[in-house]
Amino acid sequence: MGLKIKLGLAAGLILPLLALFLLAHGCSPKRAAVQVVNASAAVFTGFPVLEYHMIGRPEGRWQRTPEKFRSDLEWLYANNYYPLNLRDLLNGFGAVPAGKTPVVLTFDDSTIGQFNYLAGGKLDPDCAAGILKRFHDQHPGWPLKATFFVLIETNAPSHNLFGQPEYAARKLRQIEEWGMEIGAHTYSHDRLDQVSSAAARRSLERETAFLSRFISAEIVSLALPEGKYPPDLSVLSKFKLVAEVAGGLNPVKFDPLHIKRVQTIGPEWRKFFGRRD
Numbered sequence: 356m357g358l359k360i361k362l363g364l365a366a367g368l369i370l371p372l373l374a375l376f377l378l379a380h381g382c383s384p385k386r387a388a389v390q391v392v393n394a395s396a397a398v399f400t401g402f403p404v405l406e407y408h409m410i411g412r413p414e415g416r417w418q419r420t421p422e423k424f425r426s427d428l429e430w431l432y433a434n435n436y437y438p439l440n441l442r443d444l445l446n447g448f449g450a451v452p453a454g455k456t457p458v459v460l461t462f463d464d465s466t467i468g469q470f471n472y473l474a475g476g477k478l479d480p481d482c483a484a485g486i487l488k489r490f491h492d493q494h495p496g497w498p499l500k501a502t503f504f505v506l507i508e509t510n511a512p513s514h515n516l517f518g519q520p521e522y523a524a525r526k527l528r529q530i531e532e533w534g535m536e537i538g539a540h541t542y543s544h545d546r547l548d549q550v551s552s553a554a555a556r557r558s559l560e561r562e563t564a565f566l567s568r569f570i571s572a573e574i575v576s577l578a579l580p581e582g583k584y585p586p587d588l589s590v591l592s593k594f595k596l597v598a599e600v601a602g603g604l605n606p607v608k609f610d611p612l613h614i615k616r617v618q619t620i621g622p623e624w625r626k627f628f629g630r631r632d
């Protein structure tokens with residue numbers, strides 16, 4: 356008991372002195388606690404996976420103008436978002452700097468406005484790849500990251516591997532070389548809920564085999580055409596991340612086989628970000 360009293364007396368003397376010391380040095384315990392939280396880098400409670408389709412004019416339900424796409428990047432940058440490829444999510448959020456919120460920019464359907472070469476092979480500054488590259492060059496703290504869910508062969512030529520057959524291989528290699536990701540979207544935009552399991556499997560295998568001729572990274576991400584899952588989920592077993600078409604923000608403890616997305620149209624920017632685009 357005597358020892359306890361001594362300790363109590365000592366604490367009674369030391370604690371006020373410690374408080375005075377901390378106040379004198381401008382270092383309150385409260386501020387120290389905030390620093391610890393920041394160091395964990397997990398201050399965000401959810402993160403968006405943005406979904407783009409066509410980039411071009413005019414603005415529409417499935418099309419974002421180059422100007423609006425640029426303003427999306429400016430807004431994300433100004434609001435402390437930090438881009439990742441979808442596959443980066445498999446490694447957790449360790450790469451996200453303290454105080455930033457991860458965001459994944461995804462592009463469906465490999466339309467020409469996402470990646471276009473002008474006459475002579477010059478990168479179109481108004482295509483998504485051109486805008487992303489320029490934005491990265493002007494903002495070194497903004498990594499060149501995005502995931503392109505591509506189609507190989509459909510009856511809409513402008514959707515087949517970015518619509519310029521003569522440049523298809525070069526574009527795939529360029530996306531990989533820049534550090535961005537190629538993901539699957541089936542060979543021909545096949546609705547996986549409407550075809551047989553064998554056909555669904557064949558479509559996905561055919562697509563990844565085709566892409567592997569041009570890129571070295573394993574294809575681990577898939578965007579489901581129209582968000583439809585196959586009845587037999589074993590069809591998706593080769594993929595580690597499966598993206599849906601809607602659903603809003605993902606929680607920090609997200610489900611990799613049910614990645615929710617936010618469509619990049621005015622009402623969704625308002626609903627999920629409180630932003631008037």
Ligand SMILES: [Zn+2]
Nearest residue numbers: 463464580581
């Ligand atoms: Zn699609």
